[in-house]
Each structure stands twice: as structure tokens, then as C-alpha cells.
Amino acid sequence: MRAAALRLFAQGGYAAVSMRAIAAEVGVQAGALYNYTPDKQTLLFDLMESHMTELLAAVPQTGDADPQTLLHDFVGFHIRFHHARPDAVFIAYMELRNLTEANFARIEALRRRYEDGLECILRNGVATGAFAVHDTKIATLAIIAMLTGVNTWFRAGGRLSLDEVTAQYQNMVRKAVRAD
């Protein structure tokens, strides 16, 4: 059910996908879904929360490597992780307004934790002099927006491989934050 809902929500949007449509995708009547979720809203929230939790569990831990290496790895991780889950990423960014206020706050808290991981790398780099960034919060948001944007246009089998694309983003990010 969750896989079907993920696919359909990403395709048509939360509001435009009916419980009957999800049930049909599963091969079941609509009523049966309510054995697995209390309501449609909770189904959406669970999909988002799972995505964010997986993201936080998978993000590389900042060990004792130097800031340049950590940033390089973060960029590679973000692009690869998001590319592997286009539907979940799409939903997590587009359906926030369909969450209740309480559910929205919980998802936002998870997102902020993810952003904090990147900002920590940037702050350490600024502290060591490896990076020159006026405001690490802005740089964090700028980098994440840039990286997540890959999902909107990249298609496997196109002009460039994901590895080539990743290398170019790593290069641009490296230059954008480095000390002059």
C-alpha cells in the first residue's frame, strides 16, 4: 500500500489521488486500506517521515576527516540518495502543505536536523580556514537547493552519467565555499 501510495502521490499529487485509486493499484477495495492506516493524512505523513528518517540514518557521519573531504562526500551522498528515491523526494518537498500543523512541524524538525549536518561541516571548515563563507546557514540552504534540483532534470541514459554530474556538482560546491 505504501509503495502504491508513494508512486501515485508523486505522480498526481496528494489531493488528486483517491483512496480508491491506491486500493486499485494494490488490487483491493478501498475499505481494506483502513486496516493499515487510520486515514489518508496519516498515510502521507508516514511516507514523509519514513523518507526523512532513512535520510538521516544514511547520511555519512562526520568523522575526523578534513572539511573538504566531508563536503565532497556529503554532495555525493545527497545526489545519490535522492536520485534513488525520486518519488519520496518529490513528495517530501511538494506535499508539505497537505500536512496538519503538528505533522508539518515534525517533518520540518527532521529536515532541520539534516541541514544541521551540512552546516556543521561548513562551520568547521570556516573555523579551520578551509572555507570562506559569510553565513553558513545561507550556504547550507543554497547547496541543498542546488543538489536537490538534480532530481528535477537528471535522467539516467542521458548525455551524462550520474557520476559525471556528481563530479561537477562537487567541483562547483568546492569552489563556491573555498577560501579565496
Place this chain on the structure above:
Amino acid sequence: MRAAALRLFAQGGYAAVSMRAIAAEVGVQAGALYNYTPDKQTLLFDLMESHMTELLAAVPQTGDADPQTLLHDFVGFHIRFHHARPDAVFIAYMELRNLTEANFARIEALRRRYEDGLECILRNGVATGAFAVHDTKIATLAIIAMLTGVNTWFRAGGRLSLDEVTAQYQNMVRKAVRAD
């Protein structure tokens, strides 16, 4: 009617906003709207097309200035233009999937024209040696995603002014594409 639809679509999403809700916002019955739009889908398309047309009309023309200046001005323009129209920007990015195939193609063509303007600046800069970018198309998409992301978090009256934010983006973009 268009102003009301813009606001409501941005707030709740195209699918979740009824013609009756738009009519109520205008202070009229639903049937009256059909004197001004043939249907809801065309209303959405017209809003998007107007936005893209205004964007293309407002983008600074690339004169004979040097690439660094043109890029600097483009970044400033993009942030400022988008910040002034949060609802239209939101709709133009989020409601693409609610367009018919034909309407989608027309909006995408306009968006590509906008992207081409930035890519032209980058290509010229690479040609003169001012910029070092492996792939100007990727750099274009990366920069635009980064800049448009400002709309998702910036609020006037916060820690930083829009001018300060803009200056930092101009700085990051400048560094990201410059020759080593």
C-alpha cells in the same frame, strides 16, 4: 479572479481549490467565473504563462558588459523578481503536473528560454576565460535551483535583509564558476 486563484492555488494546491472557493474569494457565484475562463485548467495555464512571460520580459538584456557583471546582475535580478512574486513562482514550479500535455510543453518552452539566457552568459564567460565550467547546462540548472530556493525560506524582517542575502548568493555563484 486571477489574483484570487493565484493566491488560493499557491496556498492549497490546484487540485484542492474549488471553483466555488475562488468565486467566494472574489465575492461571486461559481458560474460567473466561466465568463472569464473556459475552465479551471485554462485558468491555471494562463496564470503560469503570464508569470513566465513577465519573467522573460523582465530579465536584463545581455549587452556588451563583461560576463562577471552579467552574471552578477542575473543573480540579483532572479532573486528579486522571484521574491516579489512568491505565489506565482510556487505555482509555476509545483503545478506543472496538473497541466495538460500541450500546455505543459508551452510552459517548458518558456522556462527553457529563460535558462538559455543564463547559459549564454556562462558560455561567453567560458569563451573569454573568465569562467571555468565543465558543462554550462549543468551549471545553469544548478545556479537557478540554488537561487529559486531562496523563496522557500527567506522572509523579510528576518535576520538578514534581501540585499544581504543577494550579495552572498552573488558571491557564491561568482566563486563557483570562476576560473581557478
Place this chain on the structure above:
DNA sequence: GAATTATCTGAACGCACGTTCAAAAGTAAA
């Protein structure tokens, strides 16, 4: 194989949807 538990069906609830249209109301020219 009987009893128990888990799961699913199919119909029903009240409600809201986009759109249409005859009739009513409002506006402007003669």
C-alpha cells in the same frame, strides 16, 4: 475439522466537485 482470528468486500453515508444554463439583475445607448 472446528474454533478463532485476521483480512477483505461491497454497499452506504453525506458532501463537494466542475460545469451548464434558463432566468433574473444590472448597465448603457437611443
Place this chain on the structure above:
DNA sequence: TTTACTTTTGAACGTGCGTTCAGATAATTC
């Protein structure tokens, strides 16, 4: 004031919505 025209109303159309639930079916346990 009459005429011609534009705009709005309010009801109606068929359809689909999220959710509930009694009863049918399937799976598991003894």
C-alpha cells in the same frame, strides 16, 4: 423610458470523495 446587451444568480447534472461497518472470506491455531 424603452431597447439592447452584459453579467450574475441559483439550481441542477452526474460523478467521485473519505470513511464506516456488517457480513463474507481466508488464514491460523488447537
